[in-house]
Amino acid sequence: MQRKLDAKLICSIFAAGLMSFSGVLIETAGNVTFPVLMNDFHVNMATVQWMTTGYLLVASIIMPLSAYLKRNFSSRKLFVTAATLFICGLVIDAVANQFIFLVLGRVIQGAGAGIAIPLMFNIILERTPLDKIGLLMGIGTMITAVAPALGPTFGGLVVNTLGWRYIFIFIIPVMIISLLMGIASINDESKKISHTQLDTAGFLSIALTFIGFIFAFSNLSTILQKPLMFILPLAVGVICLIIFIKHSLNTATPLINIRVFKNTKFTQGITAYFIFQVNTLGLSFILPNYVQIVNHSTAMTAGLLLLTGGLVGAVLSPISGRLLDNYGPRKPIMTGAFFEIIGGILYCLFASSLSSGKIILFYAITMMGIGLVMGDTMTASIGQLDEKENTDGNGLFNMAQQFAGAVGTAIISAIMQFVEQMSSQSSTTGKYIEAAQVGFIFILIIVLVGVYLLYQATKSVKTKE
Incomplete structure (x- = not known):
């Protein structure tokens, strides 16, 4: 593929970047909404934290698939799938009347972000002229870095004036714009697909590693009162990580080349x-x-x-x-x-x-x-x-x-x-x-x-x- 810095490349980077931006914006804006959500849905702080934990957990599990997805599907198909998932998650959250559906919406958004974030940087690494990679990687980083700066202020303004649902409602048109930009600018590249087999054992072991570690650290603050709630998931994470490493070093097509x-x-x-x-x-x-x-x-x-x-x-x-x-x-x-x-x-x-x-x-x-x-x-x-x-x-x-x-x-x-x-x-x-x-x-x-x-x-x- 010819490396050329043009409007199409910039547009494709911003399209994928907007999804990452939206995910982090909702995450940081959501922290301001926790007291309101606890009151509206009658849940405690540990439960409401799953708004963030669920999103990060699913995004973390999906990201190890990025190399496999890149080899087996075109960038356009991956982007459209990610954007569609994210928009569906936003709609679910905007209309959720039970807390479980609020978490479900965030989980679906995490799946979309898990596909989109690596995709943005893959586009930069593959299509950017070599003497401009630093600049474009910086722009990609900037898109996601703006979100934590704006999130708390955005969340506070929206919650205090319109209510927490509008955090999701306002992001829906942003994601629709992102989807249209991506369809117009991201190349199909169907001819470059190699159709490799998914390393199922590798995926399951790394997924369980993340689940174990994230559950363990989410219970770290109560380790003195409930030590097993930290020790058991940590042990699961460590064991699965060892299994993943040994498996990856002994298979011809590992999920990730460690x-x-x-x-x-x-x-x-x-x-x-x-x-x-x-x-x-x-x-x-x-x-x-x-x-x-x-x-x-x-x-x-x-x-x-x-x-x-x-x-x-x-x-x-x-x-x-x-x-x-x-x-x-x-x-x-x-x-x-x-x-x-x-x-x-x-x-x-x-x-x-x-x-x-x-x-x-x-x-x-x-x-x-x-x-x-x-x-x-x-x-x-x-x-x-x-x-x-x-x-x-x-x-x-x-x-x-x-x-x-x-x-x-x-x-x-x-x-x-x-x-x-x-x-x-x-x-x-x-x-x-x-x-x-x-x-x-x-x-x-x-x-x-x-x-x-x-x-x-x-x-x-x-x-x-």
Whole structure:
């Protein structure tokens, strides 16, 4: 296929990107709706969390199929299927009169997103001129990065003025536009289909791995009261992961070619990518609660305080990609890593007195780092692989992102809950400040690990000519 940067390519990237954007927007906007949904459907917090967990779980399970789907179906068929699923899920959620149907709608949306997100990056990797890959990967990252910045504000405005159902109703026309854009711009490519057999054993074992791990980490906060609710699903996840690895190394057509992990720089890059994703999600959990519990402000205010930083990170993604195209990955990635460390240190130093101004500034610094790091890390790491391994590398990165989304918040939440339980403070505010301090320290530690991995991964990185 001829690599050409034209309006059709840009349109196809935005079409697939809009679906990813919509999924993350609903996920982050939905967090604001939890109290309302708990009241409307008479469910508790653990139950309402399945709005997010169900979506991430299904998306995580579908993403390992990306390499198989890419080989066996045209990009257009995959996109139309994904968009149709997503629209059906939105309609179900918009009219749901029972909580189970609300979760069902999110699960169906997760299936659509699980197909669409890897598809967007596959289109970029396959069709973009080699000297523009960094820029286009940055644009793809930007599309999805804008959603977490807008989500809390969008959710707060809609819930406070029209009601939670309109979060889904407003997204339906966006998805219809995405579908029409995709039909017009994504090539059929029917002649390139190879019709390989699905690695059923591999799919079942990796699906059970994700189910086990996600159930385990969703119960991490209650490990002291109900240890088996964490230990048993974790054991299932570990056993199934071992089965998946052994099977994949001994079959001719594995679901995902995990031998790419033999490439040290790829492994370092994807591990750092996972860590920085947990960092971002951890902050998006700690800061809104800090604003409400410690500073006694509203959820709407919390969303607005994080909006600036989120937009800064999103805008920097394509700029960082262009820097990669011109100067290689090391300079933009390590510059971003420096901002991440500075942001982490500032949170730790001022954890007991985070005013609105400090939160805006510190979050903007952190998201500058994220904008420079995330897209370029993915581009540079996949660039270490042979071209025939790109689809596997892309699928693994998207799996890492979704898995971090599923477990990252649970880990931070559990750590903070332990600290609150052991705190000697008498007030809720004092307990939360201590918990936030420990949460910030944990985040800084993993960021330092991630920065070290990026320092090693970007040494003498090869670029595709």
